[in-house]
Amino acid sequence: MRTPFKIQEQMNALMSWNGREAQALHPIVRGALLHAIFIGIHPFIDGNGRTSRLLLNLELMKFGYEHYFSNRKSIGVLRCIRQSTYDRGLGKFVELVVKEVEASLDYIGVPCENALIQVM
Incomplete structure (x- = not known):
């Protein structure tokens, strides 16, 4: 749940983490x-949403990965985040992103050694 009065505290915690x-x-x-x-x-x-995707891509590109782009509708990504949060874990969302990164690499012709198995 969005709590505007806690944004600074939450952002500080995120950056610290x-x-x-x-x-x-x-x-x-x-x-x-x-x-x-x-x-x-x-x-x-x-x-x-745009800023969060930039954060994701920055992390990927810092380590030599190609940028991530999703072939899925944003609403599907948001549903996955919401469901994962409801389930008290973001594993499903992380799995979705790993699969999408693999698909992005395949699309641009970069070999991928089954990153899903390596990450999960």
Whole structure:
């Protein structure tokens, strides 16, 4: 649930997590979690989805991955995030992002050694 009076606190916690604990995660997982958590905080009136996808792509490109693009409707991604949050875990969303990154790599002709198995 969006709580505007906690945005600064939530953003500080996200950036702290990303600077510390998240560094141990695979870049695809870290990027997916940044995307989902940022969407959950929803700090802006508009542009949260675009900004969260930029965070995801920044994480991927920092580690040599091609940028992520989704062939799915945004509403499907949001449903996946909401359902994962409801289930108390973002595993389904992370899995979706891993599959989409693999599809992106396949689309542009970059070999992919089944990243889903390596990450999950």
